[in-house]
Amino acid sequence: xxxxxxxxxxxxxxxxxxxxxxxxxxxxxxxxxxxxxxxxxxxxxxxxxxxxxxxxxxxxxxxxxxxxxxxxxxxxxxxxxxxxxxxxxxxxxxxxxxxxxxxxxxxxxxxxxxxxxxxxxxxxxxxxxxxxxxxxxxxxxxxxxxxxxxxxxxxxxxxxxxxxxxxxxxxxxxxxxxxxxxxxxxxxxxxxxxxxxxxxxxxxxxxxxxxxxxxxxxxxxxxxxxxxxxxxxxxxxxxxxxxxxxxxxxxxxxxxxxxxxxxxxxxxxxxxxxxxxxxxxxxxxxxxxxxxxxxxxxxxxxxxxxxxxxxxxxxxxxxxxxxxxxxxxxxxxxxxxxxxxxxxxxxxxxxxxxxxxxxxxxxxxxxxxxxxxxxxxxxxxxxxxxxxxxxxxxxxxxxxxxxxxxxxxxxxxxxxxxxxxxxxxxxxxxxxxx
Numbered sequence: 155x156x157x158x159x160x161x162x163x164x165x166x167x168x169x170x171x172x173x174x175x176x177x178x179x180x181x182x183x184x185x186x187x188x189x190x191x192x193x194x195x196x197x198x199x200x201x202x203x204x205x206x207x208x209x210x211x212x213x214x215x216x217x218x219x220x221x222x223x224x225x226x227x228x229x230x231x232x233x234x235x236x237x238x239x240x241x242x243x244x245x246x247x248x249x250x251x252x253x254x255x256x257x258x259x260x261x262x263x264x265x266x267x268x269x270x271x272x273x274x275x276x277x278x279x280x281x282x283x284x285x286x287x288x289x290x291x292x293x294x295x296x297x298x299x300x301x302x303x304x305x306x307x308x309x310x311x312x313x314x315x316x317x318x319x320x321x322x323x324x325x326x327x328x329x330x331x332x333x334x335x336x337x338x339x340x341x342x343x344x345x346x347x348x349x350x351x352x353x354x355x356x357x358x359x360x361x362x363x364x365x366x367x368x369x370x371x372x373x374x375x376x377x378x379x380x381x382x383x384x385x386x387x388x389x390x391x392x393x394x395x396x397x398x399x400x401x402x403x404x405x406x407x408x409x410x411x412x413x414x415x416x417x418x419x420x421x422x423x424x425x426x427x428x429x430x431x432x433x434x435x436x437x438x439x440x441x442x443x444x445x446x447x448x449x450x451x452x453x454x455x456x457x458x459x460x461x462x463x464x465x466x467x468x469x470x471x472x473x474x475x476x477x478x479x480x481x482x483x484x485x486x487x488x489x490x491x492x493x494x495x496x497x498x499x500x501x502x503x504x505x506x507x508x509x510x511x512x513x514x515x516x517x518x519x520x521x522x523x524x525x526x527x528x529x530x531x532x533x534x535x536x537x538x539x540x541x542x543x544x545x546x547x548x549x550x551x552x553x554x555x556x557x558x559x560x561x562x563x564x565x566x567x568x569x570x571x572x573x574x575x576x577x578x579x580x581x582x583x584x585x586x587x588x
Contacts, residue, residue, distance in 0.1 A: 225244075271302055322488060337359065442566040468500075477556040484518075
């Protein structure tokens with residue numbers, strides 16, 4: 155099958171496989187072998203976790219680029235354009251590159267049916283193989299053990315955090331989910347764990363496969379020093395005078411620590427200067443991760459979509475000057491809406507909600523019904539779509555109120571669309587409350 159533009163390729167891929175999501179490695183492995191992609195000429199860093207993956211990929215990418223390496227990064231989902239998923243030295247791949255890669259994947263697969271994510275993953279690695287990379291960073295889409303990116307052996311693997319999400323595919327407990335995420339570890343290669351109290355299954359899986367474990371708070375960590383910090387790690391290694399991460403939120407220091415541990419584990423192959431490390435931390439950015447749109451902290455977008463992420467979002471909001479806070483909220487049907495509401499309940503004053511225009515989207519009536527099991531119904535306002543929701547929240551917030559859009563990547567994408575730009579920038583510095 156050959157299409158002349160990217161949108162036609164993507165629409166066709168959505169119909170190719172009978173299931174939208176089907177975890178497993180066999181299909182991808184067979185096609186990757188046929189394409190000659192199974193022995194990449196560059197080291198691979200694989201990043202899994204419930205929350206924090208995107209931030210860690212952004213920091214790894216920024217530091218490695220600052221160090222002068224040719225870096226590939228594969229992430230998902232995208233916010234505004236599919237091209238965001240595949241980057242070389244920070245620049246998204248072009249439509250023509252994707253179309254050519256998709257055609258090569260299609261020719262190699264024969265009669266093998268691929269999911270949308272599998273097709274895209276193979277295309278990403280095909281683009282990377284032709285780009286002369288020195289290192290690639292691969293973000294796991296879901297889980298780890300059976301995720302398409304796990305076809306390739308990681309030279310260093312990072313599990314950022316383990317929380318309840320995607321239970322229908324990964325299991326009902328943190329232990330079960332941790333077992334899946336730790337499936338990216340490989341014998342003799344660094345297994346970095348980015349939380350202090352991970353499920354026992356994560357450490358057990360590393361031990362079972364013979365991967366050396368580096369646990370946050372035990373084997374590496376941070377010592378704050380005024381407005382800077384020192385990274386410490388195995389064998390007394392230190393990195394002094396580091397700037398706080400450009401990404402906002404106290405938890406981002408843990409993500410920065412974990413990212414540095416990954417880089418330290420590869421230092422023999424990818425040495426990083428102190429200047430590159432500082433530059434990367436200062437400039438790493440990830441759209442939709444506590445993204446402040448007005449420069450004032452009154453217009454914020456975040457992709458938080460589970461209770462663990464919502465709790466981190468709430469903590470960051472509490473650390474800022476208080477303001478009457480309006481939520482723009484929409485979510486997928488399999489998410490723990492009650493858990494999110496409990497995590498955010500005392501930070502959000504008014505919830506402006508809508509359904510998501512996607513197959514897994516939760517209708518607004520059901521979303522509101524779940525919210526009012528733990529919130530006063532007077533705090534929940536329903537709208538027909540996210541555009542109207544955003545307009546209602548901005549109008550209600552006025553010049554002094556805060557608007558926070560969250561609940562899903564789909565929510566973030568909808569409110570970040572160019573058509574909504576004027577609403578987000580309706581507050582200007584000369585009207586900022588004293």
